[in-house]
Amino acid sequence: MLGIVTRRRGWRETRLNTHGEAYEDFISAAYIAAIRLGTPTRAGLVHGDMDDEAVTVATEELVARGLLASTDDPDAWEVVPPRDALPRYAEAVERRMQTTRMTAGEVDALWRRAVGERPTLAASDLDVIDGTEAVAYRIASVHRSATLRVWWAVDGSPAGRQLLAEAVADPGRLAVRDGVERRLALDTSLLDDPAAMAFVDQLRADGHPVVFGHGVPFSLVVVDSVTAVVDLTTFDRDGGSFEVRLAPPVRAITRLFEAIWALATPYWPGLLEAPRTPDRLPLAERDQRILALLTTGASDQVIARLMAVSVRTVERRVRYLMDRLGAATRFQAGVQAARRDWI
Template sequence: MTTWTGGSPAFSRPHGDAYEELVSRVYITAVRLGRPTRDALRNEGLRDEEIDDLTAELMARELFLPGIDPDSWQVAPPREAMTRIADRIERRAAMSRATASEVEQLWRAAVGDGRVMEAPGMDLLKGVQDIVDRVRGLHRVAEERLWWAMDASAASCQLLQQAADDPDLLSVRPGADVRVMLDTALLEDEAALRFMERHEAAGHPVRVGNGIPFSLLLCDNRAALLDLSRHDPRGDGSLEARRTGPLLAIGTLLDEIWQLCTPYRATAEAAARAPGSRAPLDQRDLRILNLLTTGASDQLIARQTGVSVRTVERRVRYLMDHLAAATRFQAGVQAVRRGWV
């Protein structure tokens, strides 16, 4: 305990719950007094050292407000002040629960205990490279289903770049149900566009969505992977699950993401396969229209097509006029109806 000494007997400051009880007793006393002063608190049996410590604590907690002089205080309206304190306590409790496992791991590392806390069928992944290796492995073993939603995570970007150099790297055996969903943030990555076009050419549907929260991959009914490396570039917290509950939950989430995403099609190839519905547009306009239907901005379209933003604006206006569309969204709808995308 901390001890103060002065002209009066020493004040031994309690700790933990005992101190909380003392603060509560003094606060209730102050509420009863209405306008607490040093003299009034002395009359309640408190010594100056106790008064100095406890009033400072109550000021820090916003239960007390300064008075007209250093030896007087005002009590803050209790309903508002105590509600604020309850909110802070609840936030601290939630933070404690959320960080308990991480702090446990830090403690184990500090004391030299190398054990990792893991539940059966749940593997914590060890960095971005581990995520990349697991994703590649799940592509190799998938037999019936491989659903993959990608945000612009460190692991996703690394995988897309590797796939650009080796087109067979993320291939899946024939007959598997393959769904690929990419966040619109990846449309700025040329490797991502090549990846989508290869999947479309292979007959695997690709969709694009805005705001995919994190990368998810489901392989058959055997494993699911959560890639959180966009939120922590080191990849900490990412995991692979092989338990029934998480697999069903992740499968449901991926299906919901799929329904919310916009289909992506390689328009030029689609037009070539169906001459009767060929779009009366050149290759550049077809790509602009294709990106337009995914929700891409004019700036992003300009970067991907190698033209100026002003040119994109002109071509988008031309496409909207050509399709009798009042908005960009309507232009996309009309293009889909005509079979151009």
């Protein structure tokens, strides 16, 4: 119904026995008739050459689409202002179209199994994405199409950094529907990226979990377990990235995200702040911050930049902390510190 039909049609011929485009024409004409009435009523629509049954079908559909609103009178409706209603309805249709395209490969594979054919990777199951701008656009698009979950891991790729900056300037850039589960896993190289941290704060404020891990292999997004975008702009800005909608590779990419998530460290708001009660712990403020950053897997170089000290200073303090905690590795130092409630 995005192309509104304004010409009058023969209602008797096209009302309830229509399907496909003819049905859309019927609903469109009913909508125009309702708009012309200003305050549409059953009597007014019937007077316009619709019979009672056609009025019932048309108005129920228009209410479901958010174009009319019911009133206390079952035979009267209000027209939702078209300037508001039509863009919302168009967005809903676009989301359904995008979901249809994304699930086409899975549905085709289901059909092939049902008729005894081996599922194959068709052209519709895999889109190669060329260029940083195109990758960023695709990731933003799949965010908006999500109905259940969006899991996003970012390795600091050019497309990822661009999107994080855009999302801070325009929160709608990576908007998702209410109720969609969001997870964000960031490489520790992004700890000193102001845009990344601002976006993290936005997600945290909305109650979504964020983790940091050292060595995220590449950026990826998994949406609703039916589509995945692999962002390889870290390795090649001009090509190589892709979107896939076939179940086996989507499951494999989902498993990779789950592994990244399990090995990463949850981010908490005070991670980059000075401790509020430094006297409570047997460590200097600087060492507490170093320990907190160690738990994320941050490298000495990242810690040095965040704390505005030299890498040599960080290396020296890390060795001191590992000795004090009796830890053989940086990871063990973080675990021991957490067990002692030092961070």
